[in-house]
Amino acid sequence: METRTIKLTESAVKYGNINLSCCREDFFPPDVFGGPNKKAGLGNPITLKVEGLPDEIKTDIPTDTKTCKPRWIFRERGWVKRFVNLHNLRQDSNIIITRLDKRTFELSANGNGDIVKKGKTEHLSKKLLDINYTKTCDCKGNNINCLSPKEWLKCQLGVWQFNYEGRDIRDKNVHPATFPISLARKVIELFTHKGELVLDPFVGSGTTLVSAQDCGRNAVGFDLQKAYIKATESRLTKNTQLFARSEQIAICDDAVNIPKYLNSESVSLIFTSPPYANLLNRKRKNKSRRNRNNEQLGKIEQYSQDPRDLGTMELDDYTKAMGDIFEKLLPVLRPKAHCVINVPDMWWENKRITIHVSLIEELRKRGYELRNIVIWDRTNIVNQIGIFGWPSNYITMGVTFEYLLDFWRSSV
Numbered sequence: 001m002e003t004r005t006i007k008l009t010e011s012a013v014k015y016g017n018i019n020l021s022c023c024r025e026d027f028f029p030p031d032v033f034g035g036p037n038k039k040a041g042l043g044n045p046i047t048l049k050v051e052g053l054p055d056e057i058k059t060d061i062p063t064d065t066k067t068c069k070p071r072w073i074f075r076e077r078g079w080v081k082r083f084v085n086l087h088n089l090r091q092d093s094n095i096i097i098t099r100l101d102k103r104t105f106e107l108s109a110n111g112n113g114d115i116v117k118k119g120k121t122e123h124l125s126k127k128l129l130d131i132n133y134t135k136t137c138d139c140k141g142n143n144i145n146c147l148s149p150k151e152w153l154k155c156q157l158g159v160w161q162f163n164y165e166g167r168d169i170r171d172k173n174v175h176p177a178t179f180p181i182s183l184a185r186k187v188i189e190l191f192t193h194k195g196e197l198v199l200d201p202f203v204g205s206g207t208t209l210v211s212a213q214d215c216g217r218n219a220v221g222f223d224l225q226k227a228y229i230k231a232t233e234s235r236l237t238k239n240t241q242l243f244a245r246s247e248q249i250a251i252c253d254d255a256v257n258i259p260k261y262l263n264s265e266s267v268s269l270i271f272t273s274p275p276y277a278n279l280l281n282r283k284r285k286n287k288s289r290r291n292r293n294n295e296q297l298g299k300i301e302q303y304s305q306d307p308r309d310l311g312t313m314e315l316d317d318y319t320k321a322m323g324d325i326f327e328k329l330l331p332v333l334r335p336k337a338h339c340v341i342n343v344p345d346m347w348w349e350n351k352r353i354t355i356h357v358s359l360i361e362e363l364r365k366r367g368y369e370l371r372n373i374v375i376w377d378r379t380n381i382v383n384q385i386g387i388f389g390w391p392s393n394y395i396t397m398g399v400t401f402e403y404l405l406d407f408w409r410s411s412v
């Protein structure tokens with residue numbers, strides 16, 4: 001799905017003239033361009049699905065009387081003021097236009113305005129989620145989990161290994177970067193009690209939610225991509241537990257908007273694997289594979305080209321965007337609740353890109369305290385490793401381990 005970012009001008013805010021010139025002609029179907037006025041003939045309309053507005057808009061794009069070139073505004077503009085007011089947009093706010101199919105486009109406010117909560121627009125506004133977050137077990141007051149001493153002992157090792165199981169998603173066409181259900185389970189069981197609330201801000205195919213369902217934890221996950229939310233919902237439906245008392249919800253939204261959905265101090269654990277900056281956003285060379293010539297060779301295994309997608313950002317922008325998201329999430333975490341982030345480092349043009357260092361520094365600046373670094377040893381699940389750097393350049397293979405960065409919201 002192609003997207004474009006449009007900056008609102010004064011004319012857009014006042015008169016509804018959204019400047020579409022950045023979209024260029026090939027973004028729209030060629031027959032959408034109509035005459036300068038209705039008398040001269042309308043173009044074949046496209047459909048706009050506008051975030052927060054109940055009805056779809058049908059419109060064409062007029063051309064200029066003298067030059068006959070597109071005027072780069074939508075002819076129907078009555079809805080723009082409602083959209084601007086609903087999301088508190090201003091001049092210079094960014095909005096996103098996404099082409100869903102040849103004739104259908106989605107406009108979203110890019111999370112840079114607040115949804116106005118008026119009685120009239122109540123059904124449109126985002127409400128706090130109605131989800132339980134208090135523990136349902138009988139564990140004692142300051143226990144941080146329901147584990148037995150024996151189970152706790154196993155978790156003290158600083159290097160963890162996991163196996164994939166039948167329910168795990170390994171098909172890169174469904175999702176290019178999933179972690180195993182067993183990894184999510186270990187983190188959830190270590191840092192929460194039954195009935196508490198787990199949050200995954202980058203839920204992807206929903207592994208954290210499936211695991212939360214297995215463990216009787218309430219959970220909510222967010223992702224920008226509708227397809228991933230659908231994949232998550234389908235996994236949850238298949239996994240349904242008889243007599244389950246917990247609930248798992250997947251929401252299609254930008255992670256920056258999460259605080260709008262959650263009560264403060266309601267979340268007992270954030271567990272996630274975010275995008276790894278823009279490092280998947282290039283053609284695969286399969287350098288780490290013994291058999292390089294597989295179906296992944298030359299493919300870009302990236303989630304989307306949506307400018308809000310953290311996987312499209314250079315490391316510096318990415319680090320700041322992660323900082324902005326996690327700073328906003330701090331108030332929804334209970335004091336001393338943990339936040340575990342799974343990331344690898346990467347190699348790019350013979351330089352190590354230390355994503356884990358950038359994230360530790362950034363989250364510390366944003367009020368998190370680093371507690372532990374666990375190594376996820378992947379040597380048991382990688383195979384067919386190719387030789388790399390021999391004999392002059394020693395490089396450890398990124399695919400053989402990843403970091404689990406364990407922070408908490410300190411109580412001071």
Ligand SMILES: C[S@@+](CC[C@H](N)C(=O)[O-])C[C@H]1O[C@@H](n2cnc3c(N)ncnc32)[C@H](O)[C@@H]1O
Nearest residue numbers: 178179202204205207223224254255303309310
């Ligand atoms: C590494 S994947 C998560 C995979 C997940 N752990 C699983 O097992 O399926 C990261 C996800 O973040 C999503 N994403 C990227 N930018 C986002 C944003 N700004 N808000 C919400 N989700 C985003 C991507 O669509 C992608 O699915």
